[in-house]
Amino acid sequence: MSFLLVFCKKETEKESIKIENKIETLEANSIEKNNPEIPIRVFADLINLTETKSLEFLTTTSGVVPHSDLESLCKQEKEGFYGFYHLINKDQKYRMIGMLTVYTTDKPESWKFNSKNESLSILELKTDDIKVWDSIAIGTEKSKLLDFIGTSFHYKKGSTLYAELGEYKSSFTISNDTISGIKIVKSCKEKSR
Numbered sequence: 001m002s003f004l005l006v007f008c009k010k011e012t013e014k015e016s017i018k019i020e021n022k023i024e025t026l027e028a029n030s031i032e033k034n035n036p037e038i039p040i041r042v043f044a045d046l047i048n049l050t051e052t053k054s055l056e057f058l059t060t061t062s063g064v065v066p067h068s069d070l071e072s073l074c075k076q077e078k079e080g081f082y083g084f085y086h087l088i089n090k091d092q093k094y095r096m097i098g099m100l101t102v103y104t105t106d107k108p109e110s111w112k113f114n115s116k117n118e119s120l121s122i123l124e125l126k127t128d129d130i131k132v133w134d135s136i137a138i139g140t141e142k143s144k145l146l147d148f149i150g151t152s153f154h155y156k157k158g159s160t161l162y163a164e165l166g167e168y169k170s171s172f173t174i175s176n177d178t179i180s181g182i183k184i185v186k187s188c189k190e191k192s193r
Contacts, residue, residue: 074188
C-alpha cells in the first residue's frame, strides 16, 4: 500500500510582489548592462538630387506616375504630382541603373529635368553607379552594411535585409554576402489613397 500526499500553499500578496520586483530589477539591470546609452544614429539625406542628376554618365527618361500606382506613395500637403526617372548609364551601353521617384510642386507641363522643386520618394538601384548615404552601393559587403545600419531597427527575411534608416524604409537584397539590389522608400504618415 502506498500513499501520495499532495498539498498546496496559498500564494500571499507579499510573495507575489517580491517575485515581480525581482523580475523588474533583473530586466532593468540587463538592459543597462547590455545597452550602455547607445547613441541614436542620425542619417543624412539619402542622396543629393541635384548632384546625382548632374553625374556626367547619367541620362534619364522620365514620366508621370500613373494614378493606379499612387497608393504606395505618401500623401502630400502641397499641390503637385509624382514623377519618375529611369536612371541610365550612357557610358555603359545605356545600361539601366535604376529608378528614381520624386514628388514635385511643378506643373506637369512645365516639369523639367533640372527642377529644384523635387523631393525624393523612392530610389531603386541595380548597379554600383550611385551610392546612397555616400557609402552604400551594389557590391557593398553585408558586414559593411550592418556596420552602417548600426543599432537602427532591421531584420532579415529570406535574402533581403530590411532596415529603418532615419526617414527611410530600406530593403537590401543580399547575394553571396554582398548587396545586389537596393530599394529605399521615404516613410510617411499617410498614403495617397
